[in-house]
Amino acid sequence: TLFSNKKKKRKKICYIFFIVVNEFCERFSYYGMRAVLVLYFRYFLLWDDDLATSIYHAFVALCYLTPILGAIIADSWLGKFKTIIYLSIVYAIGQVTMAISTIHDITDANRDGTPDNFTFHIALSMLGLILIALGTGGIKPCVAAFGGDQFQEHQSRQLNTFFSVFYLCINAGSLLSTLITPLKSVASTLMVFIAGSGMYVKTDPEGNIMWSVCKCIGFAIKNRFRHRSSSYPKREHWMDWANEKYDKLLIAQIKMVLKVLFLYIPLPMFWTLFDQKGSRWTLQATTMSGDFVSILISTVNPILILTLVPIMDRLIFPLIQKCGLNFSPLKRMTVGMLFAAMAFVSAALVQIEIDKTLPNFPSSSESQLKVVNTYSTTLNVTISPNEHLLIESFGSSADYVTFDHQDITVSLNTNPVITKAFSLIKGGRQTLIIPSDPTVMYLKEDVKSKPREGKNAIRFVNGYTADLNITNLDSIEPSATTNYTLVNQGKRDFVLRHGEQWCEFSRKFGFGASYTFLIPSTVFSDDCESITEVEDMKPNSVHMALQIPQYFLITTGEVMFSVTGLQFSYSQAPKNMKSVLQAGWLCTNAVGNIIVLIVAELGKLPKQWAEYLLFASLLVAVSIIFSIMAYFYTYIDPAEIEAQVRKEQGLEPEEMEKETLEMEEKDEDQKNEQGVKQTKI
Numbered sequence: 313t314l315f316s317n318k319k320k321k322r323k324k325i326c327y328i329f330f331i332v333v334n335e336f337c338e339r340f341s342y343y344g345m346r347a348v349l350v351l352y353f354r355y356f357l358l359w360d361d362d363l364a365t366s367i368y369h370a371f372v373a374l375c376y377l378t379p380i381l382g383a384i385i386a387d388s389w390l391g392k393f394k395t396i397i398y399l400s401i402v403y404a405i406g407q408v409t410m411a412i413s414t415i416h417d418i419t420d421a422n423r424d425g426t427p428d429n430f431t432f433h434i435a436l437s438m439l440g441l442i443l444i445a446l447g448t449g450g451i452k453p454c455v456a457a458f459g460g461d462q463f464q465e466h467q468s469r470q471l472n473t474f475f476s477v478f479y480l481c482i483n484a485g486s487l488l489s490t491l492i493t494p495l496k497s498v499a500s501t502l503m504v505f506i507a508g509s510g511m512y513v514k515t516d517p518e519g520n521i522m523w524s525v526c527k528c529i530g531f532a533i534k535n536r537f538r539h540r541s542s543s544y545p546k547r548e549h550w551m552d553w554a555n556e557k558y559d560k561l562l563i564a565q566i567k568m569v570l571k572v573l574f575l576y577i578p579l580p581m582f583w584t585l586f587d588q589k590g591s592r593w594t595l596q597a598t599t600m601s602g603d604f605v606s607i608l609i610s611t612v613n614p615i616l617i618l619t620l621v622p623i624m625d626r627l628i629f630p631l632i633q634k635c636g637l638n639f640s641p642l643k644r645m646t647v648g649m650l651f652a653a654m655a656f657v658s659a660a661l662v663q664i665e666i667d668k669t670l671p672n673f674p675s676s677s678e679s680q681l682k683v684v685n686t687y688s689t690t691l692n693v694t695i696s697p698n699e700h701l702l703i704e705s706f707g708s709s710a711d712y713v714t715f716d717h718q719d720i721t722v723s724l725n726t727n728p729v730i731t732k733a734f735s736l737i738k739g740g741r742q743t744l745i746i747p748s749d750p751t752v753m754y755l756k757e758d759v760k761s762k763p764r765e766g767k768n769a770i771r772f773v774n775g776y777t778a779d780l781n782i783t784n785l786d787s788i789e790p791s792a793t794t795n796y797t798l799v800n801q802g803k804r805d806f807v808l809r810h811g812e813q814w815c816e817f818s819r820k821f822g823f824g825a826s827y828t829f830l831i832p833s834t835v836f837s838d839d840c841e842s843i844t845e846v847e848d849m850k851p852n853s854v855h856m857a858l859q860i861p862q863y864f865l866i867t868t869g870e871v872m873f874s875v876t877g878l879q880f881s882y883s884q885a886p887k888n889m890k891s892v893l894q895a896g897w898l899c900t901n902a903v904g905n906i907i908v909l910i911v912a913e914l915g916k917l918p919k920q921w922a923e924y925l926l927f928a929s930l931l932v933a934v935s936i937i938f939s940i941m942a943y944f945y946t947y948i949d950p951a952e953i954e955a956q957v958r959k960e961q962g963l964e965p966e967e968m969e970k971e972t973l974e975m976e977e978k979d980e981d982q983k984n985e986q987g988v989k990q991t992k993i
């Protein structure tokens with residue numbers, strides 16, 4: 313017996329291995345594609361930021377809505393195993409379609425590097441994304457539930473460990489996807505999963521269960537309405553009004569599912585906060601300093617998951633249990649929400665620090681102006697009505713001057729005095745460039761937000777007497793100013809050239825700054841030494857490491873909330889509705905994403921830190937509601953309830969046991985048979 317038990321255990325570990333590796337590959341493919349999706353929208357399809365972000369969130373929301381479809385197919389029709397296989401094929405076709413849509417040569421007849429028919433690429437990529445959403449979402453509730461199905465009722469500890477390992481694999485896949493190309497992984501996902509085919513415990517679908525559930529609920533509501541008069545005796549549960557027509561077992565199962573789904577109502581709020589990691593927090597990072605921005609953003613969550621899941625599972629939860637505290641799944645989920653709320657408080661504190669260092673940008677009714685003087689002497693600049701600035705040659709005004717009107721007149725104390733009228737841009741920042749010939753002074757528009765991704769915006773004013781060529785920039789005419797160019801952090805070299813003459817100019821950049829470099833007429837004679845720099849926007853000074861606490865808190869929250877939610881959804885579902893409840897759980901994520909979309913569309917509060925605090929407070933309020941709901945929830949053992957109902961229906965427990973034994977034996981025989989067949993092959 314001992315030998316055969318050990319053998320069984322080894323066999324189980326082996327086929328669980330196929331399932332978790334399958335999940336690893338699938339998540340690798342999904343996250344790898346998702347990581348470059350916004351970039352594809354921005355730089356290939358040339359969509360603006362808002363459209364790219366909205367379509368991205370809509371796609372993510374779709375990926376979490378399609379699980380309902382997958383669950384219906386699995387539980388009512390194909391069974392989980394076949395659903396996973398077929399929808400994985402759809403998934404692979406989606407990835408291939410998406411990949412083809414990125415080949416610009418298909419419509420680039422003139423070979424200029426830009427597709428000629430954007431509609432074709434957009435249509436193809438949208439089709440690809442829909443297929444991917446159908447594939448990834450469709451299989452998602454089935455894979456988790458299918459993994460759970462491999463365990464027997466008494467193996468609840470192993471089941472919990474399975475879900476933790478499952479979650480680890482999800483995040484290992486997502487972590488690695490940032491390093492390797494995702495396409496090949498869909499094919500490997502399928503192969504790994506099929507490889508374990510002969511070993512799995514496959515539960516058969518039980519007819520069109522969803523349709524029966526809907527009909528049964530509909531009948532209960534109708535019947536209750538028909539018997540609304542007080543002369544009819546009350547029933548314990550409103551679903552009991554379906555007793556006249558429907559099987560007691562089905563009604564009991566629906567009651568179990570509805571009880572859990574009701575509990576899910578407040579949960580999308582957690583995901584609303586969680587999903588802002590990829591949007592608001594990423595934007596926050598671009599206003600901070602530190603050279604690990606992209607690595608931090610794409611890897612910190614999975615790395616923390618890989619560390620925290622084992623710590624929680626092996627250390628924290630057992631320790632809490634040892635202290636005699638009952639840290640039930642719903643309590644864990646509540647604490648998870650509170651951690652997410654704390655993460656947003658931490659984000660608000662970081663934001664307050666960042667705000668202290670941010671420039672004072674103009675409001676929509678104001679205009680800001682700075683003055684740069686490349687004239688040969690110091691100038692006294694008067695801007696009507698009462699702004700007086702003294703600006704040295706090859707220098708600038710100390711900071712931007714803010715006006716609440718747009719029409720200004722500028723006077724220079726040259727001989728004769730030069731006066732010129734300008735109209736400023738409302739809500740904009742501009743620089744008045746005074747060239748060597750001040751009569752042609754002109755306005756140049758400045759950046760009015762922090763350069764993206766921690767880059768630096770730089771431009772040059774040519775005070776040299778002839779055209780100049782600067783590395784990577786078009787040639788600049790005398791007295792002209794280039795448009796901004798974005799440069800990365802670190803040391804950058806620029807070569808300035810005019811005919812045979814040249815000099816090299818080096819500059820070390822931080823993050824998120826903006827500079828105007830003034831090139832004097834002596835530039836070649838002093839080997840670029842005399843180039844002066846005007847700081848239009850200071851570099852970011854709050855270090856990105858300050859974001860680590862918020863990532864740590866939200867990931868701790870995720871481990872408590874998401875891993876537990878996954879286990880809870882499986883354990884509280886009746887056998888024939890496991891995938892349906894997994895889909896219900898995933899839907900909370902979809903709704904969370906949709907809320908992010910709506911919030912983004914409605915716009916933000918004027919202060920970002922206030923928005924973070926608002927979200928934190930909302931989640932605290934929601935977690936209080938959830939804890940009250942959880943207090944009234946009684947954990948159930950679906951198998952026990954089903955057995956009890958069967959018993960009430962006249963099926964004796966012995967008969968049931970016999971039936972189960974027979975089924976298990978049949979299963980075992982089937983597997984042995986397949987094993988023999990495989991060996992023969």
Ligand SMILES: NCC(=O)N[C@@H](CC(=O)O)C(=O)O
Binds near residue numbers: 613
């Ligand atoms: N750390 C993100 C993560 O693990 N996400 C999971 C859970 C989910 O999105 O519902 C996943 O990608 O499956």
